[in-house]
Amino acid sequence: MTYLSFPRQHARTQRFTLGAPRAFAVAPGGDRVAFVRSRSGTEREQLLWVLDLAEGGADTAAVERLVADPAAVLGGADEELPAAERARRERSREGSAGVVAFAVDQAVELAAFALSGRLFVADLTAVETAAEGTAEKAAAGTGGGVPAVRELPVPGPVVDPRPSPDGRWVAYAAGGALRVVGADGAGADDRALAEPDGASVTWGLAEFVAAEEMDRTRGFWWAPDSSALLVARVDEAPVQRWWISQPAYPDRPPVEVAYPQAGTPNAEVTLALFTLDGSRTDVEWDRDRYPYLASVHWSAAGPALLLVQTRDQRAQAYLTVDRKTGATETVAVEEDPTWLDLFPGVPVRTPAGELVTITDTSGARALKVGERTLTGPGLHLRAVLDTGAEDILVTASSGETAAEPEIGEVHVYRVDHRGTDAAPVRVSTEPGVHTAVRGGGLTVLTTSTLDRPGAVTRVLRDGAEVARIASHAETPSLTARPRLLEAGPLRIPTAVLLPTGWSEDDGPLPVLLDPYGGPHGQRVYAAHNPHLVSQWFADQGFAVIVADGRGTPGRSPRWEKSIAGDFAGISLPDQVAALHAVAERYPLDLGRVAIRGWSYGGYLAGLAALRRPDVFHAAVVGAPVTDLRLYDTHYMERYLGDPREQPEVYEANSLVGDGGLVQAAEPARPMMVIHGLADDNVLVAHSLRLSTALLAAGRPHEVLPLSGVTHMTAPQEQVAENLLLLQVDFLKRALSGRPHG
Known part of the structure; x- marks a missing residue:
């Protein structure tokens, strides 16, 4: 072998x-x-x-x-x-x-x-x-x-x-x-x-921001009686065009992409209802007020249901569609002074036709049916999995008011919606991360835990296991041993990984922070496999810290929304706070601290090296968003507003601006910047602008371009292997003070 x-x-x-x-x-x-x-x-x-x-x-x-x-x-x-x-x-x-x-x-x-x-x-x-x-x-x-x-x-x-x-x-x-x-x-x-009635028009497909940011990958929906379809029409004519080239293949023309940069026009999205005999009825709603089509639900429990949002995502409306006329009627409106999140599985209806939503109320993220709120602050709702005649199947984490917070755990619950005031019933039993699919009296429950690799999928009938669906996933060649804790006064969910076989007699360890640290990117899970790469870095001789600071999901609305208008002023201090809190428990060498990350984590790593060189001594900056004005509308405007109205917010939170580096402190710390040249989400322009600014400022850095690689990390085995090995080599050189290059 x-x-x-x-x-x-x-x-x-x-x-x-x-x-x-x-x-x-x-x-x-x-x-x-x-x-x-x-x-x-x-x-x-x-x-x-x-x-x-x-x-x-x-x-x-x-x-x-x-x-x-x-x-x-x-x-x-x-x-x-x-x-x-x-x-x-x-x-x-x-x-x-x-x-x-x-x-x-x-x-x-x-x-x-x-x-x-x-x-x-x-x-x-x-x-x-x-x-x-x-x-x-x-x-x-x-x-x-x-x-x-x-x-x-x-x-x-x-x-x-x-x-x-x-x-x-x-x-x-x-x-x-x-x-x-x-x-x-x-x-x-x-x-x-x-x-299509134009070169820029498509029917039945989701536009970029819907698929990338709203988790809406569909563009058409069948009527429950199979007689008609609701179909999305997307016109990308208003969207600016960018071009992604392949420098390794100069004979190939660049690829044109319609990318809705923050502050620029989005695609125009409309809906029409088509019967199988070819008749068409356009669906009408106030698209000037609610330009985003976030979700569509159509079941036998009632007319088609739309969720539409304002561009600033501080208001959204639930609308029903009249099949005969295409007119819409408002069922409910939600508003939030910060922003409104979208959640998997909602909106949906109960079999009796009641509207099911997840909403932020009284400081908690709760399940709501009609006007009734069915869960309290002890649970933090994550998704709706299924709606039945008696109960709703959901995933949730422990809320901030829970007596004993379950760090990194996600459980499956049944919530009675018949007005019985019964408490939610936990379906999953083991500590860990769980999800499920339900139907026909069966629940397919998938469970991941800290003490075993991979996941186990059980088929339950009336709560009893009747089968397992086999997994052929390989067993990792190493064992992750994360220690989960809440760090500092903010109780930041944190995982600490130490070298296999290490003991305190071996002395203080150099430190590597390995966060994502931003929206949609929880990293601290009570499951084995999410910590494997961090454990591998630990086994190279580091104490690795993974901290889910404010802005990351899974805790409370307040926790997530505290970064509004201030990525840099919240995300970075929370990483520093987690580092110092862990240093009180474990022997860390705070004179040798590095940070690595990808995407938002790459942004955070660059931010750390530039603005807190007193704490961080080296950074691996992977696929970073460096000029926040270059990212898409739905994501960036939710958190930082419209750059046409608040340019100073974007400038303050970016790594680079029109004048070069933003708020860079001394001394200069070495950085390894990594980016896929084929990335159509975080374009390589971000890293190129960062490198240009670093060069102009005389700051040491290395750039590792990945030819043919998108925002997903390198699929080629040798490239992926060497990418990790090169990061370790860079970090050890940087923290030892040896020269680079």
Whole structure:
């Protein structure tokens, strides 16, 4: 067996996610769970599987069945991704291949997915798919009998195919149009419901800020009776154009991207309702007041429901859509003087039609049904997973008022919404991080804990385990040993990782802070695998500190919103406070302190080296946002306002401005700046401007450009391995005082 270093193993397994089951869909009859999983912990190609469950109690027999193998379906040909699908995967940070996503009908009998821009449907009930021939042929749609997988002959390239609830049709985006085809496989009835009326127009796809910042990756929604669709029309004509070149390949033209930089126009997003016979009804709402379409929900419990936001995200409205006229009616309006967050799974309706939301009230993040608030300050709501006739399934962390805060834990709860005043019931039992999917009397519960690598996926019926869905993820070659604590007077959630086998007799350790430290980026989890890279750095001879300061999620609205208008003045002091608090517990060498980070963490690392050189002696600055005016509208304007109205806020919080470095203190500290040249989210312009400013100021730094790499870190194993090794070499040189370069 060939030995793999941890960095190589980490890259080859895509952070140990390959081989783990995900994307669960539970049949309403409780007899079937569809999911995707690769064959091993090192194979990128995801396959579509079904777990068959006979009705019964805890002794229920469960059998896994392969439904679709992309290699067989494509006849061994390599997968070729159309540009729109590559963009979708970049927005969702999807690095694997094959059936990375699928959609199902209401009965979870039919699945639709795209491979190489081609449209396929799979029969999820076909236990015996081939009278003659092998299971592999059945999964490929060949061999005797009825094939499990069929290709629908349609014009492509196909993006985001979705069956109608009744399973008779499949809608999909292709060539800027939204099209629909019969699911029976004939293909003769394929037609466009909505076609672009300009070169900058697309139907049925999410625009950049929706996919990147709002977690809305969809652009069309079926009516519950399968007779019509709500379809988003996106016109990118108002959006400025930027160009991303590939300097390593000067013969290739640059790629044009529509990027809505803070303070500039967004794409124009509208909605129309199309019936299957081709009629169109435009949906009307006050788009001048509420330009952002944040979410759409359409179920049998009531008319279609929209969540729309003002550009400053301090007000949002829940609207219902009249199918006949396209007019909208306001159900509820929320306002917040700071900003309003968006949450997974809401808005949604109960089966009785009541509106379900997550809202910030009385200092807590709570679950609300209609006008009733169902949870108190003891829970910090994270997402709604499912709404049932009696209860709502949610994920939540302990609130700030909890008697014993559970650092880094996320649990699954059932919340009764029938007006019984019953307390939420915890479904997950082990300390750790949990999520779930529910349907048909089954709950698929996925659990990660500190004391074991990876995750365990259990299938529960009436609270009792009836099956497990196997994971083929590899076991890491090292064991993470994070010590979780609350640091300093602010009780900052913090993980401390020390070298394996280290004891206090070995003396004080040089320190490496390894934060994300900003919005949407919780790092301190009560789970093993999130701490693996930090443990690897610790094993290179550092005391590693991971601190989730103010602005990070998972604690309270006040905690998250305290950074409004002031990234630099809140995020950086919290890292310093965590460092000094940990130094009171462990022997740290505060004369040798470094910091590393990526994205917001890269920004924070650069900020630390420039503004607090009295504390930090070196920084690894990965894919940083350095000039905050160059980032997108929905994200940056939420936190810092409109740069056209508050340019001084952007200048104060940026690393570089029109005049060069912003608020740089002495002495100058060495920095390693790393950036992917193909990054279309945080463009390499950020790092180039930083390097230019550092050079002009005579400050030591190294720049490591990653050719062909996007905002996701390098997918190539050797590059990913050497990227970590080069960081360690830089940090050791910087902290030892040896020369660089």
